[in-house]
Amino acid sequence: MTEEAPPLVVGEAQLRAVLDAIPARVALLDRDRRCRYANREFAEFLGYTPDTVIGKTVAELMGGRAYAILAEQGERALAGETVRWSGWIPYLNRSKPRFVQRLYLPYRGPDGAVEGYFVFARDLTELMEAQQSVLATGAEMRRRDALSSAIIASALDAVIVMDEDGLVVEFNPAAERTFGYPREAAIGRLAGELIVPPAMRERHAAGMRRYLETGKGTVLGRRIEVEAMRSDGSTFPCELAITEVRLPERRLFTAHLRDLTEQRAAAAEIEAQRTKLHQVEKMSAMGSLLAGVAHELNNPLAILLAQAALLRETAATPDLLRRAERIHAAAERSGRIVKSFLAMARQEAPRREPVQVAAVVQAAVELTAYGARSAGIAVEVTHDALLPPVEGDRDLLSQVVANLLVNAQQVLQDRSGPRHVAVRTRRAGEGVVVEVADSGPGVPAEIAGRIFEPYFTTKPSGAGTGIGLAICRNVVTSHGGRIELEDAPGGGALFRVWLPATSAPAAEAVARPEGRAGAASILVVDDEADVAASLAEILEAAGHRVTIRDGGEAALGAARGAHFDAVFTDLRMPGMDGAALRRALLAEQPRLGARTVLVTGDTVIGAVAARAGPGPGGAIVLKKPFTPSEVRAALVRALAAGDPPPT
Structure with missing residues (x-):
């Protein structure tokens, strides 16, 4: 059965061009016999332009005598019939009748109802007159043939x-x-x-x-x-x-x-770009959701980690000390995992600092440890001794290793037999290499060359976005390194990441400034009473005097009525938040404003908001969950920030 074609869409540029090019008169009339479209030949034959002919009736265009002759054919077309007719028509703007062959085609709207009809007219006057003048007809036919040939050729x-x-x-x-x-x-x-x-x-x-x-x-x-x-x-x-x-x-x-090849390709590219945009929007939404969840977890983790640290420092018996250390280790690990999630979703520019690759790998292993354990996958980590640091963004590099580990887990989770992933760091020339090898089936040669292409994935729909390895390659390349894929010894896939070493000491090896900094008067501001109390206990244990307020307005009032050496304030609070409090203090008491520490569990948006405030270098930020040593280090920085510059 022949497939029905879609109705002709009047008004499209392509249709107008085609109809204007053919040597025939074409018009579309509505049910009132008014002209809704006319090609150039139709309009010019009646003495109009294609624009001025629109809206005029058949009687106005052709005259009453012509309308009377053509009325029946129009009625039949409006009734849904295709009509062929030929005969002599007395046109209003012509001195003598013309012999015309006309085709009437009903025009149906989207609901299938007849809304009007097309008229295709061919003027055969010359052909009819050719019966009386063979010579004249022959010349006219040659002229028309030449015109048609020229139109077709061009x-x-x-x-x-x-x-x-x-x-x-x-x-x-x-x-x-x-x-x-x-x-x-x-x-x-x-x-x-x-x-x-x-x-x-x-x-x-x-x-x-x-x-x-x-x-x-x-x-x-x-x-x-x-x-x-x-x-x-x-x-x-x-x-x-x-x-x-x-x-x-x-x-x-x-x-x-x-x-239509190029047109179809363009449509396919538009659809592909729309799909990519949807993936980007989905990833952005997931990042925002992750940041919110992690921020909510950071407050109880801050309390747990602070109390465990204080308990460990004040334990009176070895048994109590062991229990405190276990609680502290578990809380610290939970905090690192949450911070790793937030770092991957953060919306800030990459940092460049000396980092130890072993620490980067360890953070990624901890982040993906649950998935490996639940799937029964053994992860073996080996670090060569005395690895030099590399200069880069700790969080982005950890994201690269975590992505390779997750990919390995997904490959192995449905396989039978022993399943293991080997992670190794080693020195290689002037750089450091990280290798992630799995015991899976490996990557087929026909797709290995495309594995790092954006949005290329072999996973079923909904199981992957195809951007993970592309992001890994971009991150590694931006660090001056390279990432390669090859077959692992004994089978499986092996991803090798090479990063250039740096001579600068790694941030992990730089001692943080602690010390008691003398007895100071500290203002602690947090709408979460347990978080404020834990922070106050750490500061009081270091010999400082602490005043607690539960909001920005109350803290600003306290600062106006008493002397404080430093302020620790939560960033997110109802009413006046921490950033607004710091701005107010900078305006009223610049020295105290410079000594204000913003405490936040939102390292995605919180860190950006902290840096956006006035003052050189932005605010000092203490990230939740925090340890006593991190609190004391933040206080030392705050007290130093308020000191006048050396002369």
Whole structure:
């Protein structure tokens, strides 16, 4: 069964160009017989331009006598009938009648109702008069043939003219470029064998026979999309419109074809970009959600870690000390995991500082440890001694290793038999190498070259975004390194990351300034009473005097009525938050404002907000969960920040 084509969309630039190019008059009339569209030939024949003819009725355009002759055919078209008519018409702007062949095609709207009809008119006056003047007719025919040939030759779309037997009688230059046949090779051949794919040829031939026998067809006069075939046998999508040309001695069929390959490719690229944008938006939403959840966890973790640290420092018995150390170790590990999650989702520029690769790997292993244990995957970590530090962003590098570990776990989780992942760090020339090898099936050679391409994934839909390894490559490259894939010894995949070493000491090896800094008066501000109390206990244990307030307004009032050496304030609080409190203190008491420490569990947005405030270098930030040593180090920095510069 021949597939129904979509209705012709009036007003499209392509349709206007085609209809303006053909030597026939075309118009669209609504149910009131008003002109809604006219091609250039139609308008100019009646003495109008395509714009000024719109909205005028048939009677206004052609005169009452012509309307009376054509009214019946219009009624039949509005009733849904395709009507063919020819005869003499007395036009309003013509001195004598014209012999016209007209085709009426109903125009249906989206709901299938007839909203108007198309009129295709061919003026055959000259052909009729040729019976009286053979010489005049011959000259006119030659002129029209020359005009038609010029139009066809200059058309941007492929134009193929066939006779009633389906043989090609014209093949324009655009058709030569589109289908790969020279005109001489195409003329005289069956169009069905030339451009129709083999699977569709019988359908094409049957439709041609049916139209020639009954005059009924589903393709003629419509614009449809079909598959066409080039000379090399390859197929491509194209837009097809076929019109019939009746001559005194025979009928011809003109096919206008447009290659849709580039158009389809552009549409596919737009859809691919839309999918990528959706993935980016989804990842951004996940990052924001993760930041919020982690921030909520950081407050109880801050209390747990602070109390465990204080208990460890004040334990009276060895047994109590062991218990405190276990609690402290578990709380510290939980804090590191939360901080790692937040670091991956943070919205700040990458940092560059000396870092120990072993510490980066250890953080990634801890972050992914639960997934490995729950899947029964053994993870073996080996570090060579005396590795030099590398200069880079600790969080981004940890994200690279974590992504490689997660990929290895996903490969192994459904496999039977021993499952293990080996992680090793070692010195390699002027750099440090991190290797992650798994005991899986390895990466097939046919996709190994594409493994680092953005959005390329072998995982089923919904199981991966295809951006993990692309991000890894970008991070490693931005650090001056490289990442490679090869087969692991004994089977499996091995990812090798090489990073250049630096001579600067790693941040982990730099001692943090602690010390008691003398007895100081400290203002602690937090709407979470337990967090404030834990922070106060750490400071009091270091010999300082502490005043607690539960909000920014109350803290500002306390600072106006008493002397404080430093302020520790939570960043997120109802009403006046920590950043606003610091700005107010900088305006009223610049020395105390400079000594204000912002305490935050939101390292994604919190750190950005902290740096955005006034003052050189932004605020001092203490991240939750914190240890006593980190609190004391923050206090030392705060007290130093308020001192006048040396002269």
